[in-house]
Amino acid sequence: MDGNDGAGWLKNSGAIKKCPYCNSFVRGDAVRCDVCRRRIGAADGNGLAKKPMDIAAYLTAAGALAALAAYLRWAFGG
Numbered sequence: 220m221d222g223n224d225g226a227g228w229l230k231n232s233g234a235i236k237k238c239p240y241c242n243s244f245v246r247g248d249a250v251r252c253d254v255c256r257r258r259i260g261a262a263d264g265n266g267l268a269k270k271p272m273d274i275a276a277y278l279t280a281a282g283a284l285a286a287l288a289a290y291l292r293w294a295f296g297g
């Protein structure tokens with residue numbers, strides 16, 4: 220018998236998960252944290268919600284890299 224639940228109930232329950240940004244507990248099916256309003260993904264095996272891919276940040280980074288590459292070609296390319 221294991222009477223010590225601890226945080227074990229959280230694992231794989233799917234009923235609740237933890238926001239990776241503010242560490243608040245939110246509903247397991249929530250797509251946005253109730254506390255910090257940031258987008259969160261599905262819970263992993265530890266009940267911690269994943270951070271979803273931020274497409275805007277990704278595109279910004281990709282654009283910056285493309286601009287840098289273009290600049291380097293312009294500055295150093297024949």
Ligand SMILES: [Zn+2]
Pocket residue numbers: 238239240241242243252253254255256257
């Ligand atoms: Zn949060």
